[in-house]
Amino acid sequence: MADVQTPQPETGAPPPAGTLPTGEAILQVKGLNKRFGGLQAINNINLDVAKGSIHAIIGPNGAGKSTFLNCLIGLIEPDTGEILFEGKSIKGLKQHRIIQRGIARVFQTPQIFPGMSLTENVTIAALSKRDGEFRFNPVTPLNASNSATEEAQSVLAQVGLADQRDVEAEHLSRGDKRRLELAICIAAHAKLLLLDEPTAGMSRHDTNRTIDLLRLISEKGMTKIVIEHDMHVVFSLAQRVSVLAQGAVIADGTPEEVRGNPKVKEAYLGGAH
Amino acid sequence: MKFTKRNASRRQVLKGGAAVAGALATPHFFVKNAWAQGECATLGNFPVEGPEVVFGFSVPKTGAYADEGADELRAQELAVEHINNGGGILNTLQPLSLTGQGVLGKKVTYVSGDDQTNPDATRQVARRMIERDGVIMFNGGSSSATAVAAQSLAQELGVVFMNGLTHANETTGKDRRRYGFRQFFNTHMTGLALGPVLAENYGTDRAAFHLTADYNWGHSMSGSIKDATEGEGWSTINRVSTPLGATDYSQFLTAFLNSDADVLVLNHYGNDMVNSVTQAVQFGVRDMQKNGRQVELVVPLYSRLMAQGAGDNIEGVFGTTNWNWSLDNPGAKAFVDSFTDKYGFPPSQAAHTCYVQVILYADACERAGTFYAPEVIRALEGHEYEGDGYNSASLYRAEDHQSFHDVFLVRGKSASERASEFDLLQIVSEVPRSTVEYPVDTFEGELGDYCPTA
Amino acid sequence: MSTETVSGPVRPAAATGTRSMGREALILLVFSAIVLSMPFWLPLLGGYEGLATKIMVWAIFAVGFDILLGFTGLLSFGHAAFFGGAAYVTGYVFRDHTSEIIVAFIASQLGVLVLAAAIGFLSLRRTGIYFSILTLAFAEMMFAAALAIFAPFTGGYDGLTMRTTPTLFGMPMQGLYVFYMGAIMLIFGFAVARMIKNSAFGLMLRSIKENPMRLQYTGVNVWAYKMAAFMISAHFAGVAGFLMVVYEPYVATKFLHWSTSGEVVIMSVIGGVGTLFGPIIGAGFLMYFENVVQAAIGEQWKLVLGLVFVLVVIFLPGGFVQLGAMIWRATGHKVRERRHNVPDMEPDTQRERNLG
């Protein structure tokens, strides 16, 4: 898990929403295709995601957003095309190997370890970073002075869950579960975060809090790809938006550019029959 | 350090504070008798202290043979009653040293356990009875697999095992043990008894097809019938193994139908036999003609309990049995009457075997004048006796611990022939002991030492 | 900062791994004292030597099974394969080669290693109920093969009987010696299991039970951890199978039967899955019930056992350990809330897709 890239300075704020990010691409997708039977789920997608940016992917239902995300994370193997992460191909790698390279994923329903304390939840991620995909060490006890546990405490403090660190995760509110999930991703030292409708089903209040949180962790230089329906979220967060329809990218640019694109309107209206 | 708990009941131990204190002082519960008298350094639960001696009855209480096990236990209880108070075959057995007042002045009590017709459970339950309850001997069982397991444990621990129902040759053949005795007959004897009768009734050029329960008894039975019938000129087309406890035999019966065989031999016992014979009849096997002859069924080993399950399907089917309650001799009458008085129905052959075995053991102790196992074993070896339910004398052969006595050739009665719901088997002929007695070297085997060899 | 109030139970800091060595040592000491003194107190309850040894055998089996079911959340219905497999290897060594138990131990564990690697590799390709069924199918196949194809080697339904007294460096191992050997193995196994529970490795296993998908998405090779847990628990089963044959020089085909696997499941559930103590108590209870209480109840003992089992599953999902906690709480003590005893099957990939 060589850290080839120089990490961005922690204080370096991400470019504000609505400004096209510049700089090198952390993720490059080239000519990606995936067919399910007669359905062309992914149709020749080319996409670069700039390091440190927040990149939203929108599109009508069935546009292939989730399939695209699943291709990136190794759950679905694309038919053709190439996926480069930090310049190296991750296509065809085992899922956990891809993730070990520094990609993390946040689910619609926060995926945490419900029966464990918050500290344990985050320690697991810290251990995955420290020990790699597998390490057989049943001897050393995992006590508080352990490096992974210390890391976990510090990450919990960053996301504002420090005072609940001994609570069992299943007792958290939904918003806090999302925080915890992000804490897990931070502790795993993810460089690229894939978010699948992170505010789906949330109240406006929780949504805003989640946006704040995402902004906060962006300051750590973490790149994000967000699939989102909620345009409020897209416009508050994303610097760049790609629109998917029928498996292909039909528009790409700043949120403002995309909003004015007639093809996008057509895609949404056409898809809403 | 003496094993004080052996003669006290568990309840007494639990109650008695002194015993508790004693038990806490040393784990003497686990210490084997270090100074048993005589030739053996350690020996089971000898000597017996206190006014009582404990027998152990390990019978199937659950599983497919639970009903048979229940009948065995009834007979064992009756045997204990007769040893303590007289009655039953104590009035007919000759020679007899028992007085009807217990054994060697001690009252007989008993414990029982569930062997589940499973060799592992048998050893478990036997260990409990030997180690905790301090039994001097144990008896029972309804399968050759459990019999073999129990016998080898008996040899290890130095406690005599009087076999219950076990019919495989191995029990007194290759798996014979010094500490095991068998009153029940075996498959070889069945073959000797059945072969000539089959030839006489069905001809000498038949082709047989065997379905065989896939365990030691089934293979032993199949082998014995094959030898006996081929000796009469028959041929054996195929011998197909069926899983123990199978419920549907149609695929095996189809194989028989598709073969050239004209006699179907069902080497099954218990529920297996009831299933296979019923299904064979349903398949029309008995209405069938093959090679121009009537197709026949043979069930080598019969029991009344199975006959009840098979109902009319066994009408006219030949087989053998170790004993039947309808026998007319003083020993059989004495046993059947007291059993029927107590329980309201006649005993099965398994019950008879267990009953006789318990009493023969007790009598051997009385004759030996001790519970010391090697002496008791010597008293049983070569012992000849009568009045145990057969019309003529029986013998415990010293060399393999097999008992020889008359065996019975039976056929299933039709509904109209039955006098009662228990009157299912008609004795076709009484095969004398001399016919079924075979040379001791027919089967190889080692009895082992008179001292336990674990 | 979070504004919601949290009403959930708070785990003591100890739960996160600050458990002191001193506390751990105390637990082990008390446990050892109870186990080693069994010959003194078991007879007071109507037990006997063989029963004490058998409890050791099954407790070892159950502790190992808890690492798989209780920690990792994998329900194997085929652990009889390892128990019986090791028993057969031990039996062969005793019958045909040497009575030296060290040799038999090494041979049996090598056998389990190969067997567990093969069955684990194939079964762990699947999850959830399919994993359970695959393990069951493999074990039952071995059982059926032992009865049929391999009957000349296994003795078929009769099992393997031998006239050997196992020896340790020439010293016969019988009676109390076997018990103490088993007791030491159990204490060692228990200590190992506790150690695993408190280690980083153990945390990974427990997180598989909680949410394998999240673990996968944290960059962890879930399969490798599952395989490790499977192998470890298989070796515990193998040690138990080996000990069983040292205790009684006899191998029953039933050791391979699904009811043997079922028995260890029943023990774990009755005792309390995931607690290590629970399955040991369960093993003791089941052995005591099958051997002592059975005689008192008579023919209906299996019915009573079945009812006890059903009642425990309905009313005491945490087994006897939960019962103990309830009593403890009722008497005014503070007890940490325990989550459900048996883990759920893993979330399905369908759900994952819906989420995605």
Added chain:
Amino acid sequence: MDPNALFLQLLTGLQLGAIYALIALGLTLIFGTLGFVNFAHGALYVIAIYAAVTVAANTNFLLAIILVPALLFAIGVAFERGLIRHFYTRPHTDQILITFGLAIVVEELMKWIFGANNIPFTLPEWGSGLMVFYSDWSAVPAVPVFQEAPSLWVPFIEGFVTYQFWRVVLIAVSLVTVAGLFALLQFTRFGLVVRAGMRDPEMLRFLGINIAQKFAIVVGLGAAIAGIAGVFGGPITQVTPGVGMALLVPSFLVVVIGGMGSLSGALIAAILIGMALSFSAEIANLQQIVVYLIAVVVLLVRPRGLFGKKGVFE
């Protein structure tokens, strides 16, 4: 292999499969709709055969055909309302354990009441005897056993063969039951909801369709099929307490081979298993492991069974 032998073995395979199919259908129906693993399904069969033999012995067989499935339906509904529904929110392992425990209790209870030995199940007059399959009637001997038996013309065989009539009845009953079940699910609103529930229970709940009300009926239906199996299969599998467990394990494997929750999968897997048993009868070594061998191979090659949906119960 000569055509008559082949025909008989096919018939046997079909008939062996028929009984597995009936039990597996109930299992997979309950599983597919409720996601509930019912290890007590064999116990329902045991209740059915004892009920059938009791009714048939005291009244007549036709009454048993009506009463027993009805009784089992009632038991199934009571079982769902009284117990199963409290376990929907519990883990699958708990469901397996509770039903496994219940199976033991039922088996032991039946043993207590009826004894461990077989109870003879006498076939009704109309169902006993043989059935004749012929290609050439003139080959059939002129004896009443054959002449008066039900008969069917079959091509390809030589002369004639006979088979137990009752087993042919069992095959027919299985086919009718399967057809009935498929029709019920295909052409009724109840079936529509159940099928939708089997496809995507989450979605149905989401749409606010209260499938819970249907659950009791589904369990009742599964139990009633076990009841039908008991009435017609009882005379063949015999009436013993242990038969439930003996049938459950292969039936469960049938469900898994066919694919959890797939009705047609269960049917095809049952026939596959039946044929495998039939054709391996004389190969003792293979016979006893063939079911497990098929299960292992299928699950390794097609992990979700022959017709399994992705992700069911993993």
